Amino acid sequence: MSEFSEKSRQYQAQLSVFMDEHIYPREREYAQQLHSAENRFSPLPIMDELKEKAKTAGLWNLYIPPSLAQFSDHGGLSNLDYAPLAEIMGRVLWSPEVFNCNAPDTGNMEVFMKYATEAQQDRWLRPLLNGDIRSSYAMTEPQVASSDATNIELSITQEEDEWVLNGRKWFITGALYERCKIFIVMGKSDPENPSRHKQQTQVLVPKETPGLSIIRPLTTLGYDDAPLGHAELVFENVRVPLENVLLGEGRGFEIAQGRLGPGRIHHCMRLIGSAQRSLEMTCKRVEERTTFGRTLSQHQSVREDIAKSFSEIEMMRLLVLKTCQKMDEVGAKEAMDLIAASKVSVPLMAQTVIDRCMQMHGAGGLTEDYPMAEAFNYARWCRQADGPDQVHQMALGKAVIKRYAGQ
Structure with missing residues:
Protein backbone atom coordinates (compact mmCIF):
# COMPACT_ATOMS: atom_id res chain seq x y z
CA MET A 1 0.00 0.00 0.00
CA SER A 2 1.36 3.42 -0.98
CA GLU A 3 1.93 6.09 1.63
CA PHE A 4 -0.26 9.16 1.81
CA SER A 5 1.29 12.19 0.15
CA GLU A 6 2.62 15.08 2.18
CA LYS A 7 -0.30 17.18 0.89
CA SER A 8 -2.79 14.63 2.20
CA ARG A 9 -1.06 14.42 5.59
CA GLN A 10 -1.19 18.20 5.92
CA TYR A 11 -4.89 18.24 5.07
CA GLN A 12 -5.51 15.43 7.57
CA ALA A 13 -3.85 17.45 10.34
CA GLN A 14 -5.71 20.64 9.41
CA LEU A 15 -9.04 18.89 9.11
CA SER A 16 -8.65 17.10 12.44
CA VAL A 17 -7.93 20.40 14.17
CA PHE A 18 -10.92 22.03 12.46
CA MET A 19 -13.19 19.21 13.60
CA ASP A 20 -11.91 19.50 17.18
CA GLU A 21 -12.31 23.27 17.28
CA HIS A 22 -15.46 23.89 15.23
CA ILE A 23 -17.49 20.74 14.56
CA TYR A 24 -17.61 18.45 17.62
CA PRO A 25 -18.20 21.31 20.10
CA ARG A 26 -21.17 22.53 18.05
CA GLU A 27 -23.04 19.32 17.30
CA ARG A 28 -25.70 20.11 19.88
CA GLU A 29 -26.08 23.66 18.55
CA TYR A 30 -26.56 22.28 15.04
CA ALA A 31 -29.27 19.92 16.28
CA GLN A 32 -31.00 22.74 18.17
CA GLN A 33 -31.05 24.99 15.10
CA LEU A 34 -32.41 22.15 12.97
CA HIS A 35 -35.18 21.28 15.45
CA SER A 36 -36.21 24.90 15.96
CA ALA A 37 -36.16 25.85 12.26
CA GLU A 38 -39.50 26.97 10.85
CA ASN A 39 -38.62 24.95 7.74
CA ARG A 40 -36.38 21.93 8.39
CA PHE A 41 -35.14 22.07 4.79
CA SER A 42 -33.85 25.63 4.95
CA PRO A 43 -30.16 26.53 5.37
CA LEU A 44 -28.97 26.72 8.97
CA PRO A 45 -27.04 29.78 10.16
CA ILE A 46 -24.40 27.57 11.77
CA MET A 47 -23.70 25.89 8.43
CA ASP A 48 -23.09 29.17 6.63
CA GLU A 49 -20.80 30.30 9.42
CA LEU A 50 -18.79 27.09 9.35
CA LYS A 51 -18.52 27.13 5.56
CA GLU A 52 -16.84 30.50 5.68
CA LYS A 53 -14.40 29.22 8.29
CA ALA A 54 -13.63 26.19 6.13
CA LYS A 55 -13.01 28.36 3.08
CA THR A 56 -10.71 30.61 5.05
CA ALA A 57 -8.80 27.56 6.28
CA GLY A 58 -8.42 26.25 2.72
CA LEU A 59 -10.49 23.15 3.53
CA TRP A 60 -12.79 23.38 0.55
CA ASN A 61 -13.61 21.11 -2.43
CA LEU A 62 -11.10 18.57 -1.16
CA TYR A 63 -12.71 15.75 -3.17
CA ILE A 64 -11.62 17.08 -6.57
CA PRO A 65 -9.15 14.65 -8.19
CA PRO A 66 -5.93 15.73 -9.95
CA SER A 67 -7.49 15.20 -13.38
CA LEU A 68 -10.03 17.94 -12.61
CA ALA A 69 -7.80 20.19 -10.51
CA GLN A 70 -8.20 23.07 -12.99
CA PHE A 71 -11.69 23.66 -11.60
CA SER A 72 -10.61 24.60 -8.08
CA ASP A 73 -7.74 26.08 -6.09
CA HIS A 74 -8.19 23.29 -3.54
CA GLY A 75 -8.31 19.52 -3.65
CA GLY A 76 -6.24 17.93 -6.38
CA LEU A 77 -5.97 14.75 -4.32
CA SER A 78 -5.91 11.17 -5.51
CA ASN A 79 -8.61 8.81 -4.26
CA LEU A 80 -6.06 7.31 -1.87
CA ASP A 81 -5.11 10.72 -0.49
CA TYR A 82 -8.73 11.81 -0.14
CA ALA A 83 -9.86 8.65 1.71
CA PRO A 84 -8.63 9.64 5.20
CA LEU A 85 -10.15 13.10 4.78
CA ALA A 86 -13.56 11.66 3.93
CA GLU A 87 -13.21 9.32 6.92
CA ILE A 88 -12.58 12.28 9.22
CA MET A 89 -15.59 14.14 7.81
CA GLY A 90 -17.73 11.01 8.14
CA ARG A 91 -17.38 11.13 11.91
CA VAL A 92 -20.14 13.80 11.95
CA LEU A 93 -22.77 13.12 9.31
CA TRP A 94 -23.56 16.72 8.45
CA SER A 95 -19.97 17.96 8.39
CA PRO A 96 -19.07 17.11 4.75
CA GLU A 97 -21.25 20.01 3.58
CA VAL A 98 -19.12 22.36 5.67
CA PHE A 99 -16.23 21.56 3.32
CA ASN A 100 -18.37 21.35 0.13
CA CYS A 101 -17.70 17.61 0.06
CA ASN A 102 -21.20 16.20 0.58
CA ALA A 103 -23.27 13.84 -1.53
CA PRO A 104 -24.96 14.23 -3.94
CA ASP A 105 -23.22 17.48 -4.84
CA THR A 106 -19.72 16.05 -5.16
CA GLY A 107 -20.89 13.52 -7.74
CA ASN A 108 -22.97 16.12 -9.53
CA MET A 109 -20.08 18.57 -9.67
CA GLU A 110 -17.89 15.86 -11.18
CA VAL A 111 -20.60 15.26 -13.80
CA PHE A 112 -20.55 18.95 -14.67
CA MET A 113 -16.73 18.97 -14.79
CA LYS A 114 -16.53 15.91 -17.04
CA TYR A 115 -19.58 16.15 -19.28
CA ALA A 116 -21.11 19.64 -19.26
CA THR A 117 -20.66 22.34 -21.86
CA GLU A 118 -18.86 25.53 -20.95
CA ALA A 119 -22.20 27.37 -20.76
CA GLN A 120 -23.61 24.70 -18.42
CA GLN A 121 -20.52 24.90 -16.25
CA ASP A 122 -20.75 28.69 -16.02
CA ARG A 123 -24.40 28.58 -15.00
CA TRP A 124 -24.34 25.64 -12.58
CA LEU A 125 -20.86 24.38 -11.77
CA ARG A 126 -19.35 27.69 -10.62
CA PRO A 127 -22.06 28.34 -7.99
CA LEU A 128 -21.85 24.71 -6.85
CA LEU A 129 -18.08 24.91 -6.43
CA ASN A 130 -18.55 28.07 -4.39
CA GLY A 131 -21.27 26.47 -2.23
CA ASP A 132 -23.87 29.06 -3.23
CA ILE A 133 -26.38 26.51 -4.53
CA ARG A 134 -27.06 22.77 -4.15
CA SER A 135 -28.10 20.09 -6.65
CA SER A 136 -29.86 16.73 -6.97
CA TYR A 137 -29.47 13.64 -9.10
CA ALA A 138 -32.84 12.21 -10.17
CA MET A 139 -32.54 8.58 -11.23
CA THR A 140 -34.47 6.22 -8.90
CA GLU A 141 -38.15 5.55 -9.59
CA PRO A 142 -40.87 4.03 -7.36
CA GLN A 143 -42.69 1.93 -9.96
CA VAL A 144 -39.71 -0.07 -11.29
CA ALA A 145 -36.71 -1.90 -9.85
CA SER A 146 -34.20 0.89 -10.29
CA SER A 147 -31.34 -1.39 -9.27
CA ASP A 148 -31.38 -2.12 -13.02
CA ALA A 149 -30.95 1.39 -14.37
CA THR A 150 -32.19 0.35 -17.79
CA ASN A 151 -35.65 -0.14 -16.21
CA ILE A 152 -36.25 3.56 -15.67
CA GLU A 153 -39.42 4.82 -17.35
CA LEU A 154 -39.45 8.62 -17.07
CA SER A 155 -39.88 9.67 -20.70
CA ILE A 156 -37.74 12.28 -22.39
CA THR A 157 -39.09 13.22 -25.80
CA GLN A 158 -38.04 15.92 -28.22
CA GLU A 159 -40.64 18.42 -29.38
CA GLU A 160 -39.13 21.01 -31.71
CA ASP A 161 -36.45 22.81 -29.71
CA GLU A 162 -37.35 21.36 -26.29
CA TRP A 163 -37.06 18.18 -24.25
CA VAL A 164 -40.35 17.18 -22.60
CA LEU A 165 -40.16 15.08 -19.42
CA ASN A 166 -42.96 12.98 -17.93
CA GLY A 167 -42.65 10.55 -15.04
CA ARG A 168 -42.01 10.08 -11.35
CA LYS A 169 -38.83 9.88 -9.25
CA TRP A 170 -38.25 9.19 -5.57
CA PHE A 171 -35.54 9.12 -2.89
CA ILE A 172 -33.97 12.09 -4.64
CA THR A 173 -31.42 13.33 -2.10
CA GLY A 174 -31.13 17.09 -1.67
CA ALA A 175 -34.29 17.90 -3.61
CA LEU A 176 -36.03 19.39 -0.57
CA TYR A 177 -33.14 21.69 0.38
CA GLU A 178 -34.08 25.32 -0.25
CA ARG A 179 -30.74 25.97 -1.94
CA CYS A 180 -31.16 23.09 -4.39
CA LYS A 181 -31.49 24.81 -7.77
CA ILE A 182 -30.71 22.19 -10.41
CA PHE A 183 -31.67 18.56 -11.08
CA ILE A 184 -29.71 16.16 -13.25
CA VAL A 185 -32.51 13.93 -14.52
CA MET A 186 -32.07 10.54 -16.18
CA GLY A 187 -34.86 9.24 -18.35
CA LYS A 188 -35.63 7.13 -21.41
CA SER A 189 -35.40 9.00 -24.70
CA ASP A 190 -35.08 6.06 -27.12
CA PRO A 191 -36.96 3.06 -25.67
CA GLU A 192 -36.79 1.12 -28.97
CA ASN A 193 -33.00 1.29 -29.27
CA PRO A 194 -31.69 -2.31 -29.53
CA SER A 195 -28.96 -1.43 -27.06
CA ARG A 196 -30.52 -1.21 -23.59
CA HIS A 197 -27.62 1.02 -22.52
CA LYS A 198 -28.26 3.66 -25.19
CA GLN A 199 -31.93 4.25 -24.45
CA GLN A 200 -31.25 6.77 -21.67
CA THR A 201 -30.45 10.47 -21.71
CA GLN A 202 -29.64 12.93 -18.93
CA VAL A 203 -30.90 16.50 -19.01
CA LEU A 204 -30.63 19.49 -16.70
CA VAL A 205 -33.89 20.69 -15.14
CA PRO A 206 -33.89 23.85 -13.00
CA LYS A 207 -35.90 23.34 -9.82
CA GLU A 208 -38.43 26.07 -10.59
CA THR A 209 -39.33 24.67 -14.03
CA PRO A 210 -43.13 24.50 -14.50
CA GLY A 211 -44.51 20.97 -14.22
CA LEU A 212 -41.88 19.79 -11.72
CA SER A 213 -43.54 19.10 -8.37
CA ILE A 214 -42.09 17.92 -5.07
CA ILE A 215 -44.76 15.59 -3.72
CA ARG A 216 -43.42 14.72 -0.27
CA PRO A 217 -40.34 14.16 1.87
CA LEU A 218 -39.41 10.52 2.44
CA THR A 219 -37.86 8.99 5.53
CA THR A 220 -35.40 6.17 6.15
CA LEU A 221 -35.97 4.36 9.46
CA GLY A 222 -37.87 7.46 10.54
CA TYR A 223 -35.13 9.99 9.66
CA ASP A 224 -35.94 12.71 7.14
CA ASP A 225 -32.25 13.64 6.73
CA ALA A 226 -33.06 17.35 6.89
CA PRO A 227 -32.03 19.83 5.67
CA LEU A 228 -31.12 17.92 2.48
CA GLY A 229 -33.85 15.26 2.64
CA HIS A 230 -35.01 12.64 0.15
CA ALA A 231 -38.00 13.59 -1.99
CA GLU A 232 -40.58 12.12 -4.30
CA LEU A 233 -40.95 14.13 -7.51
CA VAL A 234 -43.43 14.24 -10.38
CA PHE A 235 -42.59 15.57 -13.84
CA GLU A 236 -45.67 16.59 -15.85
CA ASN A 237 -44.83 17.96 -19.28
CA VAL A 238 -41.68 19.56 -17.93
CA ARG A 239 -40.02 21.46 -20.78
CA VAL A 240 -36.37 22.46 -21.03
CA PRO A 241 -34.27 23.65 -24.00
CA LEU A 242 -32.41 21.09 -26.12
CA GLU A 243 -29.11 22.58 -24.97
CA ASN A 244 -29.89 21.26 -21.46
CA VAL A 245 -28.82 17.77 -22.55
CA LEU A 246 -25.68 16.38 -20.92
CA LEU A 247 -23.04 14.91 -23.24
CA GLY A 248 -25.63 13.93 -25.85
CA GLU A 249 -28.78 11.93 -26.46
CA GLY A 250 -28.38 8.26 -25.55
CA ARG A 251 -25.37 8.89 -23.30
CA GLY A 252 -27.24 8.81 -19.98
Missing part, protein backbone atom coordinates in the same frame (compact mmCIF):
# COMPACT_ATOMS: atom_id res chain seq x y z
CA PHE A 253 -26.18 5.33 -18.88
CA GLU A 254 -22.56 6.19 -19.66
CA ILE A 255 -22.77 9.27 -17.44
CA ALA A 256 -24.40 7.30 -14.63
CA GLN A 257 -21.65 4.69 -14.63
CA GLY A 258 -18.97 7.38 -14.60
CA ARG A 259 -20.63 9.17 -11.70
CA LEU A 260 -21.54 6.30 -9.40
CA GLY A 261 -18.14 4.57 -9.06
CA PRO A 262 -16.37 7.35 -7.14
CA GLY A 263 -19.58 8.19 -5.27
CA ARG A 264 -19.88 4.65 -3.93
CA ILE A 265 -16.36 4.68 -2.53
CA HIS A 266 -16.90 8.14 -0.97
CA HIS A 267 -19.81 6.69 1.03
CA CYS A 268 -17.55 3.85 2.17
CA MET A 269 -14.89 6.30 3.32
CA ARG A 270 -17.39 8.26 5.37
CA LEU A 271 -18.94 5.14 6.88
CA ILE A 272 -15.57 4.04 8.20
CA GLY A 273 -15.39 7.38 10.00
CA SER A 274 -18.85 6.83 11.49
CA ALA A 275 -17.91 3.35 12.70
CA GLN A 276 -14.55 4.48 14.06
CA ARG A 277 -16.06 7.32 16.07
CA SER A 278 -18.75 5.01 17.44
CA LEU A 279 -16.08 2.59 18.61
CA GLU A 280 -14.03 5.35 20.25
CA MET A 281 -17.07 6.68 22.09
CA THR A 282 -17.94 3.17 23.22
CA CYS A 283 -14.46 2.54 24.64
CA LYS A 284 -14.91 5.60 26.83
CA ARG A 285 -18.44 4.59 27.76
CA VAL A 286 -17.51 1.10 28.97
CA GLU A 287 -14.86 2.57 31.26
CA GLU A 288 -17.40 4.91 32.84
CA ARG A 289 -20.27 2.49 33.57
CA THR A 290 -20.38 -0.21 36.22
CA THR A 291 -22.53 -3.34 36.44
CA PHE A 292 -22.35 -6.23 38.88
CA GLY A 293 -19.42 -4.68 40.71
CA ARG A 294 -17.20 -4.20 37.65
CA THR A 295 -16.81 -1.63 34.88
CA LEU A 296 -18.38 -2.70 31.62
CA SER A 297 -14.89 -2.81 30.14
CA GLN A 298 -14.02 -5.73 32.43
CA HIS A 299 -16.80 -7.96 31.11
CA GLN A 300 -15.63 -10.58 28.65
CA SER A 301 -18.51 -10.07 26.19
CA VAL A 302 -17.79 -6.33 26.03
CA ARG A 303 -14.11 -6.91 25.33
CA GLU A 304 -14.99 -9.40 22.60
CA ASP A 305 -17.35 -6.94 20.93
CA ILE A 306 -14.72 -4.19 21.10
CA ALA A 307 -12.07 -6.49 19.65
CA LYS A 308 -14.30 -7.68 16.81
CA SER A 309 -15.32 -4.13 15.98
CA PHE A 310 -11.72 -2.88 15.91
CA SER A 311 -10.67 -5.75 13.64
CA GLU A 312 -13.60 -5.30 11.25
CA ILE A 313 -13.01 -1.55 10.89
CA GLU A 314 -9.33 -2.11 10.19
CA MET A 315 -10.09 -4.73 7.53
CA MET A 316 -12.60 -2.49 5.77
CA ARG A 317 -10.29 0.51 5.94
CA LEU A 318 -7.58 -1.50 4.21
CA LEU A 319 -10.04 -2.72 1.57
CA VAL A 320 -11.13 0.84 0.83
CA LEU A 321 -7.56 2.09 0.62
CA LYS A 322 -6.65 -0.75 -1.73
CA THR A 323 -9.69 0.10 -3.84
CA CYS A 324 -8.68 3.76 -3.95
CA GLN A 325 -5.16 2.90 -5.00
CA LYS A 326 -6.43 0.69 -7.82
CA MET A 327 -8.81 3.46 -8.95
CA ASP A 328 -5.87 5.86 -9.05
CA GLU A 329 -3.76 3.42 -11.05
CA VAL A 330 -6.22 2.07 -13.62
CA GLY A 331 -9.42 4.12 -13.28
CA ALA A 332 -12.81 3.42 -11.72
CA LYS A 333 -14.02 1.19 -14.56
CA GLU A 334 -11.10 -1.22 -14.18
CA ALA A 335 -11.44 -1.13 -10.39
CA MET A 336 -15.10 -2.11 -10.34
CA ASP A 337 -14.33 -5.43 -8.66
CA LEU A 338 -12.87 -3.76 -5.58
CA ILE A 339 -15.45 -0.96 -5.69
CA ALA A 340 -18.18 -3.61 -5.59
CA ALA A 341 -16.43 -5.50 -2.78
CA SER A 342 -16.18 -2.28 -0.77
CA LYS A 343 -19.74 -1.19 -1.52
CA VAL A 344 -21.11 -4.53 -0.31
CA SER A 345 -18.84 -4.96 2.72
CA VAL A 346 -18.32 -1.53 4.28
CA PRO A 347 -21.96 -0.49 4.92
CA LEU A 348 -22.70 -3.91 6.45
CA MET A 349 -19.61 -3.64 8.64
CA ALA A 350 -20.58 -0.15 9.76
CA GLN A 351 -24.13 -1.25 10.48
CA THR A 352 -22.86 -4.18 12.56
CA VAL A 353 -20.24 -2.21 14.49
CA ILE A 354 -22.56 0.72 15.19
CA ASP A 355 -25.26 -1.69 16.35
CA ARG A 356 -22.84 -3.19 18.90
CA CYS A 357 -21.87 0.29 20.05
CA MET A 358 -25.50 1.29 20.47
CA GLN A 359 -26.02 -1.81 22.57
CA MET A 360 -23.10 -1.00 24.84
CA HIS A 361 -24.49 2.50 25.33
CA GLY A 362 -27.73 1.06 26.66
CA ALA A 363 -30.98 2.90 25.97
CA GLY A 364 -29.04 6.12 25.36
CA GLY A 365 -27.53 4.62 22.23
CA LEU A 366 -30.95 4.72 20.57
CA THR A 367 -31.41 8.44 21.18
CA GLU A 368 -30.25 11.69 19.60
CA ASP A 369 -27.96 12.21 22.58
CA TYR A 370 -25.38 10.18 20.66
CA PRO A 371 -24.65 10.11 16.91
CA MET A 372 -24.92 6.33 16.56
CA ALA A 373 -28.62 5.88 15.76
CA GLU A 374 -28.47 8.28 12.83
CA ALA A 375 -25.16 6.77 11.71
CA PHE A 376 -26.81 3.32 11.79
CA ASN A 377 -29.56 4.69 9.55
CA TYR A 378 -26.91 6.06 7.16
CA ALA A 379 -25.16 2.68 7.00
CA ARG A 380 -28.44 0.89 6.39
CA TRP A 381 -29.62 3.08 3.54
CA CYS A 382 -26.19 2.94 1.93
CA ARG A 383 -26.91 -0.76 1.36
CA GLN A 384 -29.60 0.42 -1.07
CA ALA A 385 -28.13 3.67 -2.39
CA ASP A 386 -26.00 3.59 -5.56
CA GLY A 387 -27.15 0.03 -6.19
CA PRO A 388 -28.28 -2.57 -3.64
CA ASP A 389 -25.97 -5.24 -2.24
CA GLN A 390 -27.42 -7.96 -4.44
CA VAL A 391 -26.61 -6.18 -7.71
CA HIS A 392 -23.00 -5.62 -6.72
CA GLN A 393 -22.66 -9.18 -5.48
CA MET A 394 -24.08 -10.49 -8.74
CA ALA A 395 -21.66 -8.43 -10.83
CA LEU A 396 -18.68 -9.18 -8.61
CA GLY A 397 -19.43 -12.89 -8.50
CA LYS A 398 -19.67 -13.03 -12.29
CA ALA A 399 -16.34 -11.20 -12.66
CA VAL A 400 -14.54 -13.41 -10.14
CA ILE A 401 -15.81 -16.62 -11.76
CA LYS A 402 -14.69 -15.38 -15.17
CA ARG A 403 -11.28 -14.41 -13.79
CA TYR A 404 -10.48 -17.74 -12.16
CA ALA A 405 -12.38 -20.13 -14.40
CA GLY A 406 -10.74 -18.63 -17.47
CA GLN A 407 -14.02 -18.11 -19.32
